[in-house]
Amino acid sequence: MRTTTAPETVAELIARQWGDHRPGLMYEDAESGVRTVLSRHRAAQEAAARAALLVDLMPPGAEPHIGVLLDNVPEFPHWLGAAALAGAAVAGINPTRRGPELARDVLHTECRILVTEPAHLSLLRGLDLPGVRLLVTGTEEYGALLAPHAGTEPGEAVLRPPGPRDRLLLYFTSGSTGAPKAAICTQGRLAAAGHALARQFSVTPDDVHYVCMPLFHGNAVIADWLPALAGGAAVALRRRFSASAFLDDVRAYGATYFTYVGRAVQYLLATEPRPEDRDHRLRLGFGTEAGAVDAARFAERFGVRLVEGYGATEGGASVQRTPDTPPGALGRAGGGDDLAVIDPDTGRECPAARLDAAGRLLNGDEAIGELVNRGRSLFEGYWRNAEAQAARTRDGWYWTGDLFFRDAAGFLYFAGRTDDRLRVDSENLATAVIENILARWQDAAAVAVYGVPDAVAGDQVMAALALREGAVFDPDAFGAFLAAQPDLGTKMAPRYVRVVTAMPVTATNKVHRVALRRRGFLPRPSQPGAGGPDPVWWRPVPAAPYRPLDEAALSGLLAAYAAQDRLDLLER
Numbered sequence: 001m002r003t004t005t006a007p008e009t010v011a012e013l014i015a016r017q018w019g020d021h022r023p024g025l026m027y028e029d030a031e032s033g034v035r036t037v038l039s040r041h042r043a044a045q046e047a048a049a050r051a052a053l054l055v056d057l058m059p060p061g062a063e064p065h066i067g068v069l070l071d072n073v074p075e076f077p078h079w080l081g082a083a084a085l086a087g088a089a090v091a092g093i094n095p096t097r098r099g100p101e102l103a104r105d106v107l108h109t110e111c112r113i114l115v116t117e118p119a120h121l122s123l124l125r126g127l128d129l130p131g132v133r134l135l136v137t138g139t140e141e142y143g144a145l146l147a148p149h150a151g152t153e154p155g156e157a158v159l160r161p162p163g164p165r166d167r168l169l170l171y172f173t174s175g176s177t178g179a180p181k182a183a184i185c186t187q188g189r190l191a192a193a194g195h196a197l198a199r200q201f202s203v204t205p206d207d208v209h210y211v212c213m214p215l216f217h218g219n220a221v222i223a224d225w226l227p228a229l230a231g232g233a234a235v236a237l238r239r240r241f242s243a244s245a246f247l248d249d250v251r252a253y254g255a256t257y258f259t260y261v262g263r264a265v266q267y268l269l270a271t272e273p274r275p276e277d278r279d280h281r282l283r284l285g286f287g288t289e290a291g292a293v294d295a296a297r298f299a300e301r302f303g304v305r306l307v308e309g310y311g312a313t314e315g316g317a318s319v320q321r322t323p324d325t326p327p328g329a330l331g332r333a334g335g336g337d338d339l340a341v342i343d344p345d346t347g348r349e350c351p352a353a354r355l356d357a358a359g360r361l362l363n364g365d366e367a368i369g370e371l372v373n374r375g376r377s378l379f380e381g382y383w384r385n386a387e388a389q390a391a392r393t394r395d396g397w398y399w400t401g402d403l404f405f406r407d408a409a410g411f412l413y414f415a416g417r418t419d420d421r422l423r424v425d426s427e428n429l430a431t432a433v434i435e436n437i438l439a440r441w442q443d444a445a446a447v448a449v450y451g452v453p454d455a456v457a458g459d460q461v462m463a464a465l466a467l468r469e470g471a472v473f474d475p476d477a478f479g480a481f482l483a484a485q486p487d488l489g490t491k492m493a494p495r496y497v498r499v500v501t502a503m504p505v506t507a508t509n510k511v512h513r514v515a516l517r518r519r520g521f522l523p524r525p526s527q528p529g530a531g532g533p534d535p536v537w538w539r540p541v542p543a544a545p546y547r548p549l550d551e552a553a554l555s556g557l558l559a560a561y562a563a564q565d566r567l568d569l570l571e572r
Helices: 010-015 040-057 075-086 099-108 118-124 140-149 187-200 218-231 243-253 264-269 292-302 386-392 431-438 475-483 513-519 551-563 567-571
Strands: 023-028 035-039 065-069 089-092 113-116 133-136 167-172 182-186 208-211 234-237 257-260 284-287 305-308 339-342 369-373 398-406 412-417 421-424 427-430 444-453 459-467 496-500 536-538
Touching: 010 040, 010 075, 010 187, 010 218, 023 040, 035 040, 040 075, 040 140, 065 075, 065 118, 075 089, 075 167, 075 218, 075 234, 113 118, 118 133, 133 140, 167 187, 167 218, 182 187, 182 218, 187 218, 208 218, 208 243, 218 234, 218 257, 218 284, 243 264, 264 284, 264 292, 264 444, 292 305, 339 398, 386 398, 412 431, 421 444, 421 459, 427 431, 431 444, 431 459, 444 513, 444 567, 551 567
Parallel strands: 023 234, 065 089, 065 113, 089 167, 113 133, 208 234, 208 257, 257 284, 284 305, 459 496
Antiparallel strands: 023 035, 167 182, 339 369, 369 398, 398 412, 421 427, 444 459, 496 536
8 A cells, every 4th residue: 555654765765666566667678669567666676786786886985976877768767766775876977968078077976886878888988087987787797796686675785874864866957057066965855855746746656657858857857756756656768858759658658747848848749740649648747948838739739738847956946836826927936935036136126027918028127037035945055066055045045046027916937047138238138038929929839049249238139940840931920920929028029030940959958058149140050960051030120121141241240240349259
């Protein structure tokens, strides 16, 4: 019988699976294509065996940290469970990192063991990783190391008895600049998060959680794997996200729940509609950055409700959705949080947002600010990064680094990252607000808004548009669409528009804004290896018709930047 007692540790959640022979872990063999189902008991057994191996291999006195460089294969949750049982911590290593950056992530988190698979060995070739023991899954050597521990039960092999305050995750945040920071996540906080989400979404053993976002990222672990453990649901793994395989997987596994990040929902909507789009058990998607327009489209096409949430890996602030949350809002402050929207320039709280009858923001310039938690925070720090930790908690508050606005009823709306704030003609703009408006354009499959340097001072608004299949960019139609949007302020309309074949994204399906900003309006492809440069359109003056940014126009622009000694800004 499944207990409803709130767990104190993730180790407890793993141990609860022992003796439970209902489905626990589902996956497809990469070589044979055969789908396999492991019981919850077997999943706990595999975790316990690896916990014993971990205890054997960890050098005395070392930080109990293991790096995991794997796709979403069964070994990943096995090692998460092993670390929980043994009292160790997992550093999720991003396989899109390369060379010294990848080595830095392993060494910075002081991993003494690195678990990987043959497919990723090429990433490690030539790297200097002193003191790091490499385990390659699927090899004879790996099997021989595990074999003596096959009969280990949960709790029999520990580096230290796991407690609520022990580290379990060192997960890197995907910052847009500088080296990523490893956020500390303890067993107690993670167990509580899993239990809370399982209750919020009424997770039961009849559910199947489809994990298609990467497990090296907090979203998949905290919002998908952990609630499944807490609610007794099965987990179905997808090695890497695939929009074309999504519906087939959902139907084959009987999935009822999934999580998403970034542009994953847009990719799903861009697939060819099928008669069986609603023939599945899927009832809920939970994630971030889908946007109200795409969430409505997803519900209409697939019959699945998307719930937008907010809560970073750091755990410093949370927003909870309630039944009365209006469209476009994420919810109100979570219990115990004192959230405020603060003007970063003045340190004062921003005025409440004014919205029209359609929910469109009317006073974004004064209402948008950084979301700050002035109350208790669950933030547990960054590993070996005191400077970043101090910046996050300055003045005794937790600064999220995210832009929000709040309506008169206290509901909070996401408006982008502080790094994405633009300064246009002395007015502050938030990219997410503009993106939500541009997403209404019927020909847009994906939209990204970012700033490019102005020739004199501040920024100009630039948009990247990926078009729906068969659509062709019509500059006059796009200009007419912009003119018809009542909530598009006079400074918000894009000066430049880059039409891309596919939006460049990070490994977690978030728009790669750094890459887009670096390309600016210069004639370059949006992605390496994409062939010729993307077409760029521009307006010489506001409200003018869009025209191609041809060679003559580009030469004139570059001369204007050179005259103001700002040409180097275009080469950032």
